[in-house]
Amino acid sequence: MPLPDRLRWNPRVRKGALLARATLSPWGLAAGGTLAGIGLASGVGLPFVIAAGAVAWLTSVVLHLRDPELVRSLMAPEFDRDLSVLDEQHRGYMTAALAARDRFEAAVADLPGKDQFGGMRARVTEALRRMYDSVVWTQRADRFLTTVDAAALERRLRAAGNTPVAEELREQLEEIEHIRARRQETVSQLSATVAGIETLAVKMGGLALETAAPGRYGVSTAEVRRLRQELDTYVDALAEVERTLPATIPEEA
Numbered sequence: 001m002p003l004p005d006r007l008r009w010n011p012r013v014r015k016g017a018l019l020a021r022a023t024l025s026p027w028g029l030a031a032g033g034t035l036a037g038i039g040l041a042s043g044v045g046l047p048f049v050i051a052a053g054a055v056a057w058l059t060s061v062v063l064h065l066r067d068p069e070l071v072r073s074l075m076a077p078e079f080d081r082d083l084s085v086l087d088e089q090h091r092g093y094m095t096a097a098l099a100a101r102d103r104f105e106a107a108v109a110d111l112p113g114k115d116q117f118g119g120m121r122a123r124v125t126e127a128l129r130r131m132y133d134s135v136v137w138t139q140r141a142d143r144f145l146t147t148v149d150a151a152a153l154e155r156r157l158r159a160a161g162n163t164p165v166a167e168e169l170r171e172q173l174e175e176i177e178h179i180r181a182r183r184q185e186t187v188s189q190l191s192a193t194v195a196g197i198e199t200l201a202v203k204m205g206g207l208a209l210e211t212a213a214p215g216r217y218g219v220s221t222a223e224v225r226r227l228r229q230e231l232d233t234y235v236d237a238l239a240e241v242e243r244t245l246p247a248t249i250p251e252e253a
Contacts, residue, residue, distance in 0.1 A: 009098045011078035079128040090139040093190050097131055100197040107204030120224075123231050124197060130238035131193055134186050141183045150176055182244075189241055196234040200227060 079098065083091055101124050108121065153173050160166035207223065 009079070009083065009095070011080045014078060077122055077125050079125050079132075081129060081132040086135060086139060090135050090142075093135045093138075093187075093194070094128075094132060097128055097190075097194045097197060100194055100201060101125075101128060103201040104197055104204060107201050107208060111204065111208050120200075120228055120231060123228070123235060124200075127193055127197065127231070127235045127238060130235065130241075131190055134190055134238060134241050138183055138186050138190070141179055141186075145176070145179065145183070148176055186241055189237055193234045193238060196230065200231060203227060 079101070081094075083094055086094065104124060105121060150173060153169055153176075157166055157169040157173065160169060204227075
């Protein structure tokens, strides 16, 4: 049964899973189990079993936390935004992006020389954070647009004729249409970013298969640079959206 979103993509849960893998290795469990079995067979009792568990844990720590890749994973920045502020419709944008991020990271983990992609993982996290800001704005815009009746404003505009009231109504309609247009642009950019991360995950998976073939021993610097440029395109576009959205609609709307 899949975990709920608030647990599956909670940064503490993700870090906890990494730490669990770091501190619960088969070798550590085997060492602890062996010692516990010896203790029970010899009648030493509970204190020895507890000590055996401690030995198992320490063995795992020594074996795993010496791995630089694992340490970097534990220290890496996480997507740490609160999904609970999003309603079901708008949360879907983020859960799709987070699922794509997970596939991307899984593909990178299978690549020889995966340490080359540490910067890309951080860049994906940055893209997710920028996406979140855009999704929050989109939710705010949608809520605002449900409060306005553009058709009623148009009827009032036609009835107002050539008066100061008509000019004010015209400005309101123009602002509403501007918000609608920006909302659609933002949604398109969100979808493009999710698709971009998905595409990178697929490409990473393809590279992992290629490098497993005879005669291939890693990923070239040129390939890493090309993939990084693709990711930068999506992040930069989101940065532009993020700069312009706050002025489009008030925070309290």
